[in-house]
Amino acid sequence: MSFKQQKYFYGDIPEDNTGENMSSPKTETKNEWPLWEVFVRSKQGLDHKHVGSLHATDAAMAMENARDVYTRRQEGVSIWVVESKHIHASNPEEAESFYEPAADKIYRHPGFYQLPDEVNHM
Amino acid sequence: MLVFTLILLFKRQTMVIQDFERIFQEKIDNEIKIEPKDWMPEAYRKTNIRQISQHAHSEVVGMLPEGNWISRAPSLKRKAILIAKVQDEAGHGLYLYSSAETLGTSRDEMINDLHSGKAKYSSIFNYPSLSWADMGAIGWLVDGAAILNQVMLCRTSYGPYARAMVRICKEESFHQRQGFETLLVLSKGTKEQKDMCQDAINRWWWPSLMMFGPKDSESTNSDQSMKWKIKRKTNDELRQQFVDMIAEQIKLLGMRLPDNKLQWNEERKHYDFGEINWDEFWNVVKGNGPCNKQRLAARNKAHEEGSWVRKAAKVYADKKLKHKKEKIA
Numbered sequence: 448m449s450f451k452q453q454k455y456f457y458g459d460i461p462e463d464n465t466g467e468n469m470s471s472p473k474t475e476t477k478n479e480w481p482l483w484e485v486f487v488r489s490k491q492g493l494d495h496k497h498v499g500s501l502h503a504t505d506a507a508m509a510m511e512n513a514r515d516v517y518t519r520r521q522e523g524v525s526i527w528v529v530e531s532k533h534i535h536a537s538n539p540e541e542a543e544s545f546y547e548p549a550a551d552k553i554y555r556h557p558g559f560y561q562l563p564d565e566v567n568h569m
Numbered sequence: 570m571l572v573f574t575l576i577l578l579f580k581r582q583t584m585v586i587q588d589f590e591r592i593f594q595e596k597i598d599n600e601i602k603i604e605p606k607d608w609m610p611e612a613y614r615k616t617n618i619r620q621i622s623q624h625a626h627s628e629v630v631g632m633l634p635e636g637n638w639i640s641r642a643p644s645l646k647r648k649a650i651l652i653a654k655v656q657d658e659a660g661h662g663l664y665l666y667s668s669a670e671t672l673g674t675s676r677d678e679m680i681n682d683l684h685s686g687k688a689k690y691s692s693i694f695n696y697p698s699l700s701w702a703d704m705g706a707i708g709w710l711v712d713g714a715a716i717l718n719q720v721m722l723c724r725t726s727y728g729p730y731a732r733a734m735v736r737i738c739k740e741e742s743f744h745q746r747q748g749f750e751t752l753l754v755l756s757k758g759t760k761e762q763k764d765m766c767q768d769a770i771n772r773w774w775w776p777s778l779m780m781f782g783p784k785d786s787e788s789t790n791s792d793q794s795m796k797w798k799i800k801r802k803t804n805d806e807l808r809q810q811f812v813d814m815i816a817e818q819i820k821l822l823g824m825r826l827p828d829n830k831l832q833w834n835e836e837r838k839h840y841d842f843g844e845i846n847w848d849e850f851w852n853v854v855k856g857n858g859p860c861n862k863q864r865l866a867a868r869n870k871a872h873e874e875g876s877w878v879r880k881a882a883k884v885y886a887d888k889k890l891k892h893k894k895e896k897i898a
Contacts, residue, residue: 460616460714479677480883482670499733500667504886519656520740539606 483509488525589769602728605671618672622679625665632658634698650745659739668729685871695858708748710777715742726798745834756822771827779850781808
């Protein structure tokens with residue numbers, strides 16, 4: 448039945464495709480280099496942002512490949528690479544209960560407080 | 570009793586699937602992107618894997634007709650531009666493979682399918698690039714046709730695919746402009762250069778129109794893809810948009826498109842154009858185009874000849890890791 452849910456533990460990549468099992472001789476296709484997620488800071492003062500993934504044997508190669516694949520037009524001043532298998536991700540199925548604590552606390556937002564118009568700069 | 574329980578269980582199960590499907594379609598109708606970890610129908614996953622990997626393969630095979638001219642480019646400037654363009658195509662292939670991998674397929678699987686001939690790529694790359702003017706015609710017409718499709722795909726419903734397309738579209742514009750400029754220079758040159766320019770346009774025009782795929786009335790996957798917003802425009806809509814654009818641009822080149830039926834239709838506010846040779850289209854799709862065998866052979870050869878590099882890199886990385894561990898110990 449097609450109902451089987453695919454489990455993801457590593458960011459956006461299904462767990463059996465992170466290259467972690469690459470040495471297992473199960474099939475011929477399992478000889479890929481590990482998968483890495485790439486984060487790029489586009490300029491000083493901004494956060495690193497996820498841009499995609501790539502395959503590389505080690506961090507140094509991942510870094511050089513990330514430069515060639517994701518910053519050919521000076522899109523970045525800093526790059527992070529992390530092996531996909533090291534990323535742990537929240538699960539959309541649990542989103543409702545997981546984020547529930549924030550749902551009923553409207554007093555955390557400034558608009559909750561009604562102040563006289565005379566109060567400026569607040 | 571047991572049978573009854575089973576039926577009940579089954580009923581519950583199918584209801585749950587329908588619920589999932591309803592929520593999924595509601596997201597799409599409300600323009601909420603589908604992300605890798607969200608529930609999606611298997612057919613949606615498969616369609617996207619097929620389409621994204623085909624798209625990636627097209628970028629990769631697309632390097633071959635142009636790679637052919639890197640060593641023959643007429644100047645250092647043109648050579649540098651062509652190298653940058655071919656490098657972009659490789660990059661585009663990588664963005665796309667990376668987004669297909671979020672759907673649960675592996676890089677090796679996709680590459681194997683390409684090399685075995687199981688997976689398709691855009692038929693346009695099964696035509697030969699015979700002269701330098703072809704580099705201009707490919708940039709202007711082939712990339713121009715691809716861009717119309719890709720601009721639409723920036724709004725496709727699967728998040729990682731849409732994001733890859735945004736990145737690609739930013740880079741494609743250079744490809745099309747450099748192509749037009751290449752032809753523009755030729756169109757102002759000697760008689761031989763002008764002839765070369767017209768000849769390239771003659772040969773690439775019809776295959777470019779075929780890039781949009783079969784007519785809407787004959788396209789099998791179209792309805793479902795529109796409903797899932799994988800596609801947002803039909804093949805015929807995009808093709809008409811392309812004809813309208815190129816029919817105007819060619820005036821600036823002082824060249825003509827090889828279609829006697831091409832004519833502005835005041836009533837439709839569109840250009841009318843002649844019938845595509847669909848026999849040729851299906852023939853190339855089925856593997857009998859001028860270069861199908863050559864392209865696949867080139868891909869397989871490159872992959873086999875790179876095999877030792879991939880192995881060596883892996884062994885080297887393992888060795889470095891082992892040394893590092895020994896040092897710590």
